[in-house]
Amino acid sequence: MSLTQFRSEILKNAAGMGVKSLTSFQTKAVQSILNQQNTAILSQPGSGKSLSYVLALSQMLSLNINKNPSIYTESSLNTLFKAHQTSKIKPPNHGALIIVPTQELSLEIYKYFRLIAPWLNIGRTNSSLPEVAKSINFTNDDSINEESIKQQSFHNLALSIDWGVIDILISTPSILSQIVEYRIAINESIINPKTIVIDEMDLILEEKSFSNSLSRVFSLIEHCNKKHFILSGSLYPYSAFSPSPASILEKNFNNLKFVVSDDYNKIPENLVFKFYYLNETKQSGMSELIEIVEKNYNDRFVIFGAYISRCMDIKNSLMGKGIGTSILLGDMNLEERIEEQMDFFKKNRVLVSIDIAARGIEYNASHVVIYNLPKNPSLLVNRIGRVGRNGKKGNVHIFLNQNENEISNLLKPGELWEPVFKFYLSKNKQKLKVHNILDVDINESSDD
Incomplete structure (x- = not known):
């Protein structure tokens, strides 16, 4: 058009x-x-x-x-x-x-x-209200405490x-x-x-x-x-x-x-999937993860872990091998997360994250590693969606426990997403819940 x-x-x-x-x-x-x-x-x-x-x-x-x-x-x-x-x-x-x-x-x-x-x-x-408040400069009192700054900041924010x-x-x-x-x-x-x-x-x-x-x-x-x-x-x-x-x-x-879109319910055909199976002798998969990153030494990676502690372990292991690594965690404030992202864009080639990085952001990475399957299949779709954007080739590496191996037969380029979701349903033993975002029925007419 x-x-x-x-x-x-x-x-x-x-x-x-x-x-x-x-x-x-x-x-x-x-x-x-x-x-x-x-x-x-x-x-x-x-x-x-x-x-x-x-x-x-x-x-x-x-x-x-x-x-x-x-x-x-x-x-x-x-x-x-x-x-x-x-x-x-x-x-x-x-x-x-x-x-x-x-x-x-x-x-x-x-x-x-x-x-x-x-x-x-x-x-x-902006959730970082104290920092925002200081930029507004609503008072000349340098002794004002942090809570007062936060309250005044939110007041100004609400009025704006x-x-x-x-x-x-x-x-x-x-x-x-x-x-x-x-x-x-x-x-x-x-x-x-x-x-x-x-x-x-x-x-x-x-x-x-x-x-x-x-x-x-x-x-x-x-x-x-x-x-x-x-x-x-x-x-x-x-x-x-x-x-x-x-x-x-x-x-x-x-x-x-x-x-x-025409391909809405299909797994993108421009993705290449690789699966890594964990067992009693390969419990963590950390050595395999490091090998993947080292082997593709010119490429950029986004790696998803399930927990903060796991993400920290991944970062420390990669940094120990001299691989520049940024990290995004839920307990960071926005300024800290932005600084980590800037480091990833400017100098590091690996970003480790919980699902903060799984939504809507373009990281220009060619590899995504799913170190732990998410509990929600929609999150799996969006984690995978960090690569292969705008038709580019994307590499997806997924680590699986023994009770998750079945999904490797379902995640195939060009196939439907529905079997993947049914796999999650069989694990959770219940249908996925969708909440109504409206307590009021906005279809009801109202007079101007």
Whole structure:
């Protein structure tokens, strides 16, 4: 598809990112979004789902902007807070709220928008509130304690989320829920975007903590049934879940259009799988792992472990062999995780992680190692999806215990994902649970 329907500045910036055309799947997604249709985008990891809605929203939100838009060189909370205190320049019911499961993906989506439509004013919530507060410089009292800084920071953050000022807000469900509750407590109006995006919706549907946070937010947004919803993710396969994700989505979103890639339910054909079988004499597989990394000495690796302790063991073993290794763990703060990722991009060739790294991030790696099978098959799909992105060849190395060997006969390029999910069901002895993200039925009509 040609990109000529987009304004020239977007075309130029997209070309600078290497985007010259859209696939058939992306074309359908963009057209549906531009037509203001509630849209569910379903495709393989790395197929350009996020780029589709970023391009479409950039065009939609830029329609009323001058031909030669001014570029926002700063989009900090300080800027947003000052704008909130001065004047409101945006029309009501404006802008897009983008909900993502992790801070890493939040930053990735933020970068997409900054590259494609830098004239848009973008807010991104940050879990590291004390550091953010210091940048706002709300007080000259150097003796103020950390808790006070955190409280004032959150106050400024909550006030800055104002659709009279910003075009796009990107947030995780938990922080968004806290912001909404706080705005209610201080008698501020509830955030009221025109469009709501739920990225990685499969994870948000499956994780109860995420679904609870969003249920609360959606129950408080005025006329939520009339918002324009964009859902993006990978729900594999419907028959494995109870109730069906499709039935939940269709029940809660009016006239939802499913945009599904042709290879949606198939294991990508550009992947090469290698399996390593552990037994009583090869319990950990650490020597095999080191051998894999050393043998492919020019290649980049993402390695997934099940636990923090296991990830630390892997990192220490690789570092002991002189292999530069970064690590992402759940107990790190965002700044620490970003620093580790930067080290991986700039100097290290191995990244070890729990599932923080399994969602939406492009690491430009050619090998992924799954050192422990995840408990959730959707996580397996997304771990594998760190390689083979955009049609490139990807190498997948999977370590298996004796009771997991069967899956090696199921993970074959070009085959359906469904047998893999059924394997998980047979292990767990129960159907996979999908949570309804809406406590309120947004199909119910409400008066303006």
